[in-house]
Amino acid sequence: MRGKEQINFIKKEFPKGTRIKLIYMDSKYKLMPNLLGTVNFVDDMGIINMNWDNGSDIGLLYGIDKFEKLESEVI
Secondary structure, eight states, X not given: OOOHXXXXXXXXXXXXXXXXXXXXXXXXXXXXXXXXEEEXXXXXXXXXXXXXXXXXXXXEEBTTBEEEEEEEEEO
């Protein structure tokens, strides 16, 4: 379970519009590595809700899924 401080950190670190590059997703709905997407919002459970460039909206789990924040790309 995530604490309030960790959730607040995730929300601050990944605001709406942040671009993400997927490295690995630990989910039965695995998306392909190197897929790009845009953060829609971080919910109160700390899930990073995404709009992936392939049309998917599967969220990321901080600390479980592996991804890279693209600093130069914020929409």
